[in-house]
Amino acid sequence: MFKDELKVKTEEVEKIIYSYLPKDIDFQQTVVDAMIYSVEAGGKRLRPLLIQETYRLFGGKKDICKPFMAAMEFIHTYSLIHDDLPAMDNDDMRRGKPTTHIKFGEAMAVLAGDGLLNYGFETALSVFEKYPGNECAEKALIYLARSSGIFGMVGGQTVDVETDSTGVITKDKLDFVYDLKTGALLLASMHIGALLAGAGEKELFCIDEIAKKVGLAFQIQDDILDVTSTTEELGKPVGSDDKNNKATYVTFEGIDKAKEDVRRLSTEAVELLDSLEFKNEFLRNLIVYLIDRNN
Amino acid sequence: MFKDELKVKTEEVEKIIYSYLPKDIDFQQTVVDAMIYSVEAGGKRLRPLLIQETYRLFGGKKDICKPFMAAMEFIHTYSLIHDDLPAMDNDDMRRGKPTTHIKFGEAMAVLAGDGLLNYGFETALSVFEKYPGNECAEKALIYLARSSGIFGMVGGQTVDVETDSTGVITKDKLDFVYDLKTGALLLASMHIGALLAGAGEKELFCIDEIAKKVGLAFQIQDDILDVTSTTEELGKPVGSDDKNNKATYVTFEGIDKAKEDVRRLSTEAVELLDSLEFKNEFLRNLIVYLIDRNN
Numbered sequence: 304m305f306k307d308e309l310k311v312k313t314e315e316v317e318k319i320i321y322s323y324l325p326k327d328i329d330f331q332q333t334v335v336d337a338m339i340y341s342v343e344a345g346g347k348r349l350r351p352l353l354i355q356e357t358y359r360l361f362g363g364k365k366d367i368c369k370p371f372m373a374a375m376e377f378i379h380t381y382s383l384i385h386d387d388l389p390a391m392d393n394d395d396m397r398r399g400k401p402t403t404h405i406k407f408g409e410a411m412a413v414l415a416g417d418g419l420l421n422y423g424f425e426t427a428l429s430v431f432e433k434y435p436g437n438e439c440a441e442k443a444l445i446y447l448a449r450s451s452g453i454f455g456m457v458g459g460q461t462v463d464v465e466t467d468s469t470g471v472i473t474k475d476k477l478d479f480v481y482d483l484k485t486g487a488l489l490l491a492s493m494h495i496g497a498l499l500a501g502a503g504e505k506e507l508f509c510i511d512e513i514a515k516k517v518g519l520a521f522q523i524q525d526d527i528l529d530v531t532s533t534t535e536e537l538g539k540p541v542g543s544d545d546k547n548n549k550a551t552y553v554t555f556e557g558i559d560k561a562k563e564d565v566r567r568l569s570t571e572a573v574e575l576l577d578s579l580e581f582k583n584e585f586l587r588n589l590i591v592y593l594i595d596r597n598n
Numbered sequence: 599m600f601k602d603e604l605k606v607k608t609e610e611v612e613k614i615i616y617s618y619l620p621k622d623i624d625f626q627q628t629v630v631d632a633m634i635y636s637v638e639a640g641g642k643r644l645r646p647l648l649i650q651e652t653y654r655l656f657g658g659k660k661d662i663c664k665p666f667m668a669a670m671e672f673i674h675t676y677s678l679i680h681d682d683l684p685a686m687d688n689d690d691m692r693r694g695k696p697t698t699h700i701k702f703g704e705a706m707a708v709l710a711g712d713g714l715l716n717y718g719f720e721t722a723l724s725v726f727e728k729y730p731g732n733e734c735a736e737k738a739l740i741y742l743a744r745s746s747g748i749f750g751m752v753g754g755q756t757v758d759v760e761t762d763s764t765g766v767i768t769k770d771k772l773d774f775v776y777d778l779k780t781g782a783l784l785l786a787s788m789h790i791g792a793l794l795a796g797a798g799e800k801e802l803f804c805i806d807e808i809a810k811k812v813g814l815a816f817q818i819q820d821d822i823l824d825v826t827s828t829t830e831e832l833g834k835p836v837g838s839d840d841k842n843n844k845a846t847y848v849t850f851e852g853i854d855k856a857k858e859d860v861r862r863l864s865t866e867a868v869e870l871l872d873s874l875e876f877k878n879e880f881l882r883n884l885i886v887y888l889i890d891r892n893n
Binding site for chain 1: 620623624625626628629630633676680683685686703704705706708709711712713715716717719720723724726727730731732733736737739740743744746747748749752753754755756757759760770771774778
């Protein structure tokens, strides 16, 4: 039942994302093809879903969150394209399909990533065409930009890349990577949804706490799946952390503690969500679902 | 005399740019070092200069253009870092110094580029901290984002990369590359300066015409210098277009016609500038100077 609802909502979210894809292309068709290929390669669409559902949680009823939903997915997608590059993780497959540089060549993958990051901001900024002077949108943009850059995702990725070759990482640095590399955009998704709906300071603080727990649980679950899942289920090679000599949460804490922590973090997140005056049953289920996912 | 003024102004502009460089860095120091290395490697600072002087041309007296000046230079610098990558132009030297991937490795150069593009938007968005709800700033941000992305710089770079290997390019495509790869950010610089100063439709139209002529003249001059200059003067290898089998404006039109066109475009730009009610002697001299530069 929740899974059906999730499927319907994910398709709705995808329609919104796709509606913002670039049109009216001239000679630069190849880079746009590479961008669209990467965006359409699939994925859980978790970040735009979180924006939308957090926006609704706080009573948001307009379309002001839509450009941010698309922008967030574009920025997330760019990060995957560049992460997969030979100079980075050097991955040939993602979501069961050839990665962007395998399909379009390395130069075009660099440009498609650049293009998508930039287009993410173009898309988010288009909010001002309908909502000029909107200060919630300004704050959301500032939050988005900080979360995807050196104080967010790029910062996390930097430390991840630096420790990749050696496999040696302190727990402090691992926490930093988890906080920023994936955590920052998940946090930003919920924060932006709340901001755009006009949530107050207290609500924003609570949503941030929830999002941090969800983000960490989500990533530990990723590490667990890399050990326990199959390539078919996951749509990408399993055991890649081990192959790449990569220390993860599971390495530090062991698989049982990792599983327990996912459960604990998710429970705490749900309890915090329940403590709010505002309710969104789907968002609650989505958070619970993150415990059980197998891809 | 103009050269002295240019030197002083360039140093002032650099101070403004440097004041926006990231501070309070944690574990992600390396990527920030690579970003700062690339920004501090020098350059003419032409784009921020054009923002500032066009802003002043239309009577701008505040600091609202400052975040955009820094943002523009960060975005320009990111494009150089990624252009120099092995998968792209594969250049080892720029401005007489090792390029970012030579100095910091390829992964860090990808991330420094991503970080700078993102930080460019973070910096420009910081305008709302002092000027919340400012619709001129919103329009300037939208213009900046469009100019640096697939409908601007990234679009031009795409076509440039695609035709690089073969050396075969139609005049149509070459014009497209010139319009977008370098032209778009030069146009955006003048347009944004004018927008932020509150210039009207008619003035914006005129400034766009001027900027297009300046942008094209600037690039043809680049092609001329690649043929006629020395490595020492230029701070990068000359003859690289020829080495890379790269068709340029000079290839299509010949060196004499190219020189004549630079002169004609610059004269037309100056005449248009003189036709405005607003005056900025330094901006006028700067445009003329572009004819004579030898690096």
